[in-house]
Amino acid sequence: MEKIVKQSDRCRDIIRGLLDFSRQRKPEKRLSNVNRVLEECVSLVEDQVLFHNIRIEQHLKPDLPQVFMDPSQVQQVFMNMILNAAEAMHGGGQLTLTTRHVPAEEAVEVEFTDTGHGITEEDLDRIFSPFFTTKEVGHGTGLGLAISYGIVQEHKGTITVESEEGCGATFTICLPVSSEQENIPRAA
Numbered sequence: 637m638e639k640i641v642k643q644s645d646r647c648r649d650i651i652r653g654l655l656d657f658s659r660q661r662k663p664e665k666r667l668s669n670v671n672r673v674l675e676e677c678v679s680l681v682e683d684q685v686l687f688h689n690i691r692i693e694q695h696l697k698p699d700l701p702q703v704f705m706d707p708s709q710v711q712q713v714f715m716n717m718i719l720n721a722a723e724a725m726h727g728g729g730q731l732t733l734t735t736r737h738v739p740a741e742e743a744v745e746v747e748f749t750d751t752g753h754g755i756t757e758e759d760l761d762r763i764f765s766p767f768f769t770t771k772e773v774g775h776g777t778g779l780g781l782a783i784s785y786g787i788v789q790e791h792k793g794t795i796t797v798e799s800e801e802g803c804g805a806t807f808t809i810c811l812p813v814s815s816e817q818e819n820i821p822r823a824a
Protein backbone atom coordinates (compact mmCIF):
# COMPACT_ATOMS: atom_id res chain seq x y z
CA MET A 637 0.00 0.00 0.00
CA GLU A 638 2.81 2.38 0.90
CA LYS A 639 4.46 1.77 -2.45
CA ILE A 640 1.22 2.40 -4.29
CA VAL A 641 0.66 5.68 -2.45
CA LYS A 642 4.25 6.80 -3.06
CA GLN A 643 4.19 5.95 -6.75
CA SER A 644 0.80 7.55 -7.34
CA ASP A 645 2.11 10.73 -5.65
CA ARG A 646 5.04 10.58 -8.05
CA CYS A 647 2.67 10.23 -11.03
CA ARG A 648 0.70 13.21 -9.80
CA ASP A 649 3.90 15.30 -9.56
CA ILE A 650 5.03 14.30 -13.04
CA ILE A 651 1.65 15.10 -14.56
CA ARG A 652 1.50 18.45 -12.76
CA GLY A 653 4.96 19.23 -14.04
CA LEU A 654 4.02 18.26 -17.58
CA LEU A 655 0.91 20.37 -17.44
CA ASP A 656 2.87 23.37 -16.18
CA PHE A 657 5.44 22.81 -18.88
CA SER A 658 2.99 22.55 -21.73
CA ARG A 659 0.41 25.04 -20.54
CA GLN A 660 0.64 28.27 -22.45
CA ARG A 661 -0.82 30.32 -19.65
CA LYS A 662 -0.51 33.93 -20.62
CA PRO A 663 1.41 35.74 -17.93
CA GLU A 664 -0.59 38.30 -16.01
CA LYS A 665 1.97 41.01 -15.76
CA ARG A 666 1.84 43.99 -13.47
CA LEU A 667 4.43 46.23 -11.85
CA SER A 668 5.77 44.22 -8.93
CA ASN A 669 8.59 44.30 -6.44
CA VAL A 670 11.14 41.50 -6.86
CA ASN A 671 12.32 41.82 -3.23
CA ARG A 672 8.76 41.22 -1.95
CA VAL A 673 8.40 38.09 -4.12
CA LEU A 674 11.74 36.76 -2.86
CA GLU A 675 10.82 37.47 0.77
CA GLU A 676 7.54 35.63 0.27
CA CYS A 677 9.51 32.59 -1.01
CA VAL A 678 11.79 32.69 2.03
CA SER A 679 8.82 32.82 4.38
CA LEU A 680 7.34 29.79 2.61
CA VAL A 681 10.46 27.64 2.98
CA GLU A 682 12.22 28.73 6.16
CA ASP A 683 10.16 26.52 8.47
CA GLN A 684 10.45 23.44 6.27
CA VAL A 685 12.59 20.60 7.62
CA LEU A 686 14.82 20.72 4.52
CA PHE A 687 15.87 24.26 5.52
CA HIS A 688 16.53 23.73 9.24
CA ASN A 689 20.30 23.57 8.76
CA ILE A 690 20.45 26.12 5.97
CA ARG A 691 21.45 29.67 6.70
CA ILE A 692 19.66 32.05 4.37
CA GLU A 693 21.51 35.32 3.92
CA GLN A 694 19.70 38.10 2.12
CA HIS A 695 21.30 41.09 0.44
CA LEU A 696 18.26 42.80 -1.00
CA LYS A 697 18.86 46.15 -2.62
CA PRO A 698 16.40 48.68 -1.21
CA ASP A 699 14.47 50.87 -3.63
CA LEU A 700 14.68 48.44 -6.54
CA PRO A 701 12.68 49.64 -9.53
CA GLN A 702 9.46 47.69 -9.96
CA VAL A 703 9.45 45.05 -12.67
CA PHE A 704 6.59 44.49 -15.11
CA MET A 705 6.08 40.77 -14.46
CA ASP A 706 3.70 38.00 -13.44
CA PRO A 707 4.54 37.76 -9.71
CA SER A 708 3.19 34.22 -9.27
CA GLN A 709 5.18 32.88 -12.23
CA VAL A 710 8.31 34.64 -11.02
CA GLN A 711 7.67 33.23 -7.54
CA GLN A 712 7.56 29.75 -9.10
CA VAL A 713 10.98 30.40 -10.68
CA PHE A 714 12.48 31.64 -7.39
CA MET A 715 11.03 28.65 -5.51
CA ASN A 716 12.62 26.28 -8.03
CA MET A 717 16.00 27.96 -7.52
CA ILE A 718 15.72 27.89 -3.73
CA LEU A 719 14.61 24.24 -3.60
CA ASN A 720 17.34 23.14 -6.01
CA ALA A 721 19.91 24.94 -3.85
CA ALA A 722 18.63 23.28 -0.66
CA GLU A 723 18.61 19.89 -2.35
CA ALA A 724 22.19 20.40 -3.60
CA MET A 725 23.28 21.17 -0.02
CA HIS A 726 21.52 18.07 1.32
CA GLY A 727 19.74 20.30 3.80
CA GLY A 728 22.89 21.96 5.25
CA GLY A 729 24.89 25.00 4.12
CA GLN A 730 24.40 28.61 3.16
CA LEU A 731 22.07 30.11 0.60
CA THR A 732 22.79 33.72 -0.31
CA LEU A 733 20.11 35.74 -2.06
CA THR A 734 21.17 38.99 -3.67
CA THR A 735 19.19 41.53 -5.65
CA ARG A 736 20.63 44.46 -7.56
CA HIS A 737 19.62 47.10 -10.03
CA VAL A 738 21.54 47.13 -13.32
CA PRO A 739 20.75 50.63 -14.67
CA ALA A 740 22.74 50.13 -17.90
CA GLU A 741 20.38 47.32 -18.91
CA GLU A 742 17.28 48.70 -17.21
CA ALA A 743 17.08 45.39 -15.40
CA VAL A 744 16.90 43.81 -11.99
CA GLU A 745 19.21 40.91 -11.20
CA VAL A 746 18.54 38.19 -8.65
CA GLU A 747 21.34 35.87 -7.61
CA PHE A 748 21.03 32.54 -5.78
CA THR A 749 24.34 31.24 -4.44
CA ASP A 750 24.61 27.95 -2.57
CA THR A 751 27.39 25.95 -0.97
CA GLY A 752 26.16 22.65 -2.38
CA HIS A 753 27.75 19.92 -4.47
CA GLY A 754 27.89 22.07 -7.60
CA ILE A 755 27.43 20.99 -11.21
CA THR A 756 29.88 19.13 -13.45
CA GLU A 757 31.01 20.85 -16.64
CA GLU A 758 29.25 18.18 -18.66
CA ASP A 759 25.94 18.70 -16.83
CA LEU A 760 26.07 22.50 -17.16
CA ASP A 761 25.06 22.10 -20.80
CA ARG A 762 21.96 20.06 -20.08
CA ILE A 763 20.44 21.17 -16.78
CA PHE A 764 17.87 23.36 -18.56
CA SER A 765 16.63 20.47 -20.74
CA PRO A 766 13.23 19.08 -19.78
CA PHE A 767 13.49 15.82 -17.79
CA PHE A 768 17.21 16.17 -17.10
CA THR A 769 17.78 15.29 -13.47
CA THR A 770 20.62 13.86 -11.41
CA LYS A 771 18.24 13.07 -8.57
CA GLU A 772 17.25 9.57 -7.63
CA VAL A 773 14.15 8.10 -9.23
CA GLY A 774 11.19 9.56 -7.39
CA HIS A 775 13.06 12.67 -6.19
CA GLY A 776 13.07 14.91 -9.24
CA THR A 777 11.27 15.11 -12.55
CA GLY A 778 13.87 17.39 -14.15
CA LEU A 779 11.28 20.00 -15.06
CA GLY A 780 12.07 22.77 -12.55
CA LEU A 781 14.75 24.54 -14.58
CA ALA A 782 13.06 23.91 -17.95
CA ILE A 783 9.87 25.55 -16.66
CA SER A 784 11.85 28.37 -15.06
CA TYR A 785 13.72 28.98 -18.31
CA GLY A 786 10.42 29.25 -20.19
CA ILE A 787 8.96 31.71 -17.68
CA VAL A 788 12.06 33.90 -17.68
CA GLN A 789 12.15 33.88 -21.48
CA GLU A 790 8.51 34.96 -21.51
CA HIS A 791 9.65 37.95 -19.43
CA LYS A 792 12.47 38.67 -21.95
CA GLY A 793 14.97 37.90 -19.21
CA THR A 794 17.90 35.51 -18.86
CA ILE A 795 19.02 32.76 -16.47
CA THR A 796 22.72 32.04 -16.23
CA VAL A 797 24.62 29.60 -14.08
CA GLU A 798 28.16 29.40 -12.79
CA SER A 799 29.36 26.37 -10.96
CA GLU A 800 32.29 24.12 -10.33
CA GLU A 801 31.87 20.59 -9.12
CA GLY A 802 32.17 20.51 -5.34
CA CYS A 803 32.16 24.31 -5.00
CA GLY A 804 28.49 25.28 -4.99
CA ALA A 805 26.52 27.04 -7.69
CA THR A 806 25.28 30.51 -8.55
CA PHE A 807 22.16 31.03 -10.65
CA THR A 808 21.53 34.59 -11.84
CA ILE A 809 18.19 35.73 -13.17
CA CYS A 810 18.09 39.03 -15.01
CA LEU A 811 14.65 40.56 -15.55
CA PRO A 812 14.20 43.68 -17.66
CA VAL A 813 12.24 46.32 -15.78
CA SER A 814 9.80 46.47 -18.67
CA SER A 815 9.35 43.28 -20.69
CA GLU A 816 6.66 44.80 -22.91
CA GLN A 817 7.91 48.26 -23.45
CA GLU A 818 4.89 49.41 -25.37
CA ASN A 819 2.78 48.93 -22.24
CA ILE A 820 4.78 51.19 -19.99
CA PRO A 821 5.42 54.81 -20.80
CA ARG A 822 9.15 55.42 -20.74
CA ALA A 823 10.60 58.38 -18.96
CA ALA A 824 11.73 61.02 -21.46
Ligand SMILES: Nc1ncnc2c1ncn2[C@@H]1O[C@H](COP(=O)(O)OP(=O)(O)OP(=O)(O)O)[C@@H](O)[C@H]1O
Nearest residue numbers: 720721724754763769770776777778779780781805
Ligand atom coordinates in the same frame (compact mmCIF):
# COMPACT_ATOMS: atom_id res chain seq x y z
N1 LIG B 1 21.78 24.67 -7.18
C1 LIG B 1 22.15 23.55 -7.79
N2 LIG B 1 23.28 22.89 -7.43
C2 LIG B 1 23.64 21.74 -8.05
N3 LIG B 1 22.95 21.17 -9.05
C3 LIG B 1 21.83 21.78 -9.45
C4 LIG B 1 21.35 23.00 -8.85
N4 LIG B 1 20.21 23.35 -9.47
C5 LIG B 1 19.97 22.43 -10.41
N5 LIG B 1 20.94 21.47 -10.41
C6 LIG B 1 21.05 20.30 -11.29
O1 LIG B 1 20.16 20.49 -12.38
C7 LIG B 1 19.28 19.37 -12.48
C8 LIG B 1 17.96 19.82 -13.07
O2 LIG B 1 17.29 20.68 -12.15
P1 LIG B 1 15.71 20.83 -12.25
O3 LIG B 1 15.27 21.78 -11.21
O4 LIG B 1 15.35 21.12 -13.67
O5 LIG B 1 15.19 19.36 -11.97
P2 LIG B 1 15.20 18.56 -10.58
O6 LIG B 1 15.44 19.51 -9.42
O7 LIG B 1 16.16 17.43 -10.73
O8 LIG B 1 13.72 18.01 -10.52
P3 LIG B 1 12.38 18.89 -10.26
O9 LIG B 1 12.79 20.34 -10.18
O10 LIG B 1 11.53 18.64 -11.47
O11 LIG B 1 11.85 18.35 -9.00
C9 LIG B 1 19.22 18.80 -11.05
O12 LIG B 1 18.85 17.44 -11.05
C10 LIG B 1 20.64 19.02 -10.58
O13 LIG B 1 21.50 18.01 -11.09
Ligand SMILES: [Mg+2]
Nearest residue numbers: 716720780781
Ligand atom coordinates in the same frame (compact mmCIF):
# COMPACT_ATOMS: atom_id res chain seq x y z
MG1 LIG C 1 14.35 21.33 -9.27
